[in-house]
Amino acid sequence: xxxxxxxxxxxxxxxxxxxxxxxxxxxxxxxxxxxxxxxxxxxxxxxxxxxxxxxxxxxxxxxxxxxxxxxxxxxxxxxxxxxxxxxxxxxxxxxxxxxxxxxxxxxxxxxxxxxxxxxxxxxxxxxxxxxxxxxxxxxxxxxxxxxxxxxxxxxxxxxxxxxxxxxxxxxxxxxxxxxxxxxxxxxxxxxxxxxxxxxxxxxxxxxxxxxxxxxxxxxxxxxxxxxxxxxxxxxxxxxxxxxxxxxxxxxxxxxxxxxxxxxxxxxxxxxxxxxxxxxxxxxxxxxxxxxxxxxxxxxxxxxxxxxxxxxxxxxxxxxxxxxxxxxxxxxxxxxxxxxxxxxxxxxxxxxxxxxxxxxxxxxxxxxxxx
Numbered sequence: 167x168x169x170x171x172x173x174x175x176x177x178x179x180x181x182x183x184x185x186x187x188x189x190x191x192x193x194x195x196x197x198x199x200x201x202x203x204x205x206x207x208x209x210x211x212x213x214x215x216x217x218x219x220x221x222x223x224x225x226x227x228x229x230x231x232x233x234x235x236x237x238x239x240x241x242x243x244x245x246x247x248x249x250x251x252x253x254x255x256x257x258x259x260x261x262x263x264x265x266x267x268x269x270x271x272x273x274x275x276x277x278x279x280x281x282x283x284x285x286x287x288x289x290x291x292x293x294x295x296x297x298x299x300x301x302x303x304x305x306x307x308x309x310x311x312x313x314x315x316x317x318x319x320x321x322x323x324x325x326x327x328x329x330x331x332x333x334x335x336x337x338x339x340x341x342x343x344x345x346x347x348x349x350x351x352x353x354x355x356x357x358x359x360x361x362x363x364x365x366x367x368x369x370x371x372x373x374x375x376x377x378x379x380x381x382x383x384x385x386x387x388x389x390x391x392x393x394x395x396x397x398x399x400x401x402x403x404x405x406x407x408x409x410x411x412x413x414x415x416x417x418x419x420x421x422x423x424x425x426x427x428x429x430x431x432x433x434x435x436x437x438x439x440x441x442x443x444x445x446x447x448x449x450x451x452x453x454x455x456x457x458x459x460x461x462x463x464x465x466x467x468x469x470x471x472x473x474x475x476x477x478x479x480x481x482x483x484x485x486x487x488x489x490x491x492x493x494x495x496x497x498x499x500x501x502x503x504x505x506x507x508x509x510x511x512x513x514x515x516x517x518x519x520x521x522x523x524x525x526x527x528x529x530x531x532x533x534x535x536x
Contacts, residue, residue, distance in 0.1 A: 173185070173186050173187045173197065173201075182216065182217050182218075182219065183208060183216055183217070183218050183219070184218075184219040184222065185218065185219070185220050185222065185223050185234065186222035186223060186224075187222075187223070187224060188223075188224055188225040188230075189223050189225065189226050189227070189229075189230025189231070189233065189234060190225050190226070190227040190229065190230050191227060191229040191230075193225070193230070194229055194230060194233065201233070205233070205236070205237050208237060209237070217243040217244070217245075218237075218238060218243070218244045218245065218246075219245045220234070220244065220245060220246040220247065220250065220254075221245050221246065221247055223246070223247065223250060226250045226253055226254070227253075228253070228257070231250075231253045231254050231256070231257035232257050234254060234257070235254060235257040235258040238254075238258065290494070293494065293498070294490075294494055297416065297420070297490075297493070297494060297497075298490070300416045301416055301420060301421055301424065301490075304414060304416050304417035304421050305421065307417070308417065308421070316417075316418060316421075316422045319418070319422035319423075319426075320422045320425060320426050321426075322426075323422055323423050323425075323426025323427065323430070324426045324429055324430045326388065326391070326426075327384065327388040327426055327427045327430040327431070327434075327485075327489075328426075328429075328430030328431070328433050328434055329430075331380075331383065331384060331387060331388065331430075331434055332434060332437055334383060334387070335379065335380050335383050335384075335434050335437065335438045335441075336437050336438060336440075336441035337441070338379055338383060338438070339371075339375075339376065339379055339380075339437075339438035339439070339440075339441035339442040339445070340441040340442060340444060340445040341445065342371075342375060342379060342442055342445070343367065343371060343441065343442030343443060343444065343445030343446040343449075344445040344446070344448065344449050346366075346367055346370060346371070346375070346442075346446065347363060347367050347445065347446035347449040347450060347453075348449050348453065350363045350366045350367060351363050351449065351450070351453045351454050354366075355454070360454045360455075360456065361456070361464065363446075363450060363454065363456075364446075364450070364456070364461060364464045364465055364468045365468040365469075367442075367443070367446040368443065368446075368465050368468045368469035369468070369469055369473055371439055371442040371443060371446070372439050372443075372469050372473050372474050372477050373473045373474075373476055373477050374477075374525070375442060376435045376436070376438045376439035376442060376477055376481075377431075377435045377477050377478075377480045377481040377484055377525075378484075378521070378525060379435075379438050379442075380431055380434045380435040380438045380481060380484075381431060381435075381481065381484035381485065381487075381488060381521045382518055382521060384427065384431055384434065384484075384485065384488050385488045385492075385514055385517035385518050385521060386514055386518075388427060388488070388489070388492075389488045389489070389491065389492035389513055389514060389517045390492070390510050390513060390514050392423050392427075392489060392492035392493060392496060392513075393492045393493075393495050393496040393499075393509055393510045393513040393514075394496070394506065394510050395496065396419065396492075396493060396496025396497055396499065397496050397499035397505075397506040397509050397510065398506065399419075400496070400497065400499045400500070400501060401499065401501045401502070401503070401506060403501070405419075405497070415497070419493070420493045420497075423489050423492075423493060424486055424489040424490055424493065426489070427485040427486070427488060427489035428482050428483075428485040428486040428489065429482070429485070430485065431481045431482065431484060431485030431488075432478045432479075432481040432482050432485070434481070435477060435478065435481035436478065436481075439477070443465070446461075447461045447462075472535060476528075476532055476535065480524075480525065480528050483524055483528075484521050484524060484525075487517070487520045487521060487524055488517045488520070488521065491513060491516050491517045491520055492513050492517060494513075495509045495510075495512055495513035495516065496509065496513070
């Protein structure tokens with residue numbers, strides 16, 4: 167090894183250790199394994215029985231000081247150059263800082279976790295009910311004063327949440343229609359009930375899959391954008407500025423977004439239904455030989471009009487829920503970037519969860535309809 171590398175020399179009687187070379191990060195890397203073995207052997211000797219000579223240490227940095235400070239805790243006497251004394255003293259004092267004792271696992275950690283989750287859910291429920299009540303009051307006030315309705319924000323929200331979302335939702339709907347029709351056709355062919363594929367695909371898409379696909383995509387796309395927008399306004403203190411100027415945050419920011427997504431999502435769901443049925447029509451032609459004319463002729467008889475309106479009504483409810491949850495989490499963002507990222511993630515998860523819960527509720531309430 168080069169002369170610059172750190173080195174340790176142990177006297178034959180084992181009572182004196184001489185350190186030389188560069189005790190820096192670079193110097194330690196060159197002979198770290200050899201130094202570790204030498205230090206381990208020195209530590210096995212009786213305390214205060216070894217004296218150290220550090221006068222030949224040419225360079226010393228934080229890494230080398232920590233290595234030496236650990237070994238010098240049981241040294242009898244130490245000789246060191248004056249220029250290295252302060253750095254070695256600081257490293258030795260740092261090793262004397264007591265570590266916080268690691269507490270054992272709380273036997274009631276599960277109960278405490280459930281309680282904390284329950285308290286957090288209650289806080290969200292309280293704030294959500296308060297915001298919903300404020301939205302109702304703002305809607306009543308704007309109904310009495312139509313000139314104050316923020317039409318620009320409302321139309322912009324419909325465009326962003328509806329028109330710009332059509333390509334991705336229709337593509338997903340088309341592919342889902344293909345997959346659903348293909349899997350259904352494989353099973354129905356065994357029993358000679360090829361025509362029933364129109365009933366299965368039609369009712370499944372119009373009543374369930376169309377609204378669900380549109381709402382889930384909107385939760386990940388429009389819901390996250392709403393949360394991020396409000397969160398950035400919270401970080402930059404724009405929301406506080408609106409409050410100081412006497413402008414209602416819910417009527418100016420929340421209500422237009424909620425109404426826009428509630429109005430746009432039924433249109434998106436309708437276009438998703440059309441794309442999914444087009445995919446089903448294509449697969450029916452290729453696998454079952456059902457012509458598009460026969461498919462379109464059978465579709466109105468297989469899918470009652472009430473199923474269409476149920477799907478449209480569910481889409482409006484899903485859109486309201488997605489926008490409401492997104493605004494709720496956006497207004498709860500703290501003025502820091504970590505809170506913004508966490509808020510967007512929780513917003514998307516909570517929105518999708520609310521959509522699934524609402525769909526289950528609608529399925530129970532409308533089980534005898536259609």
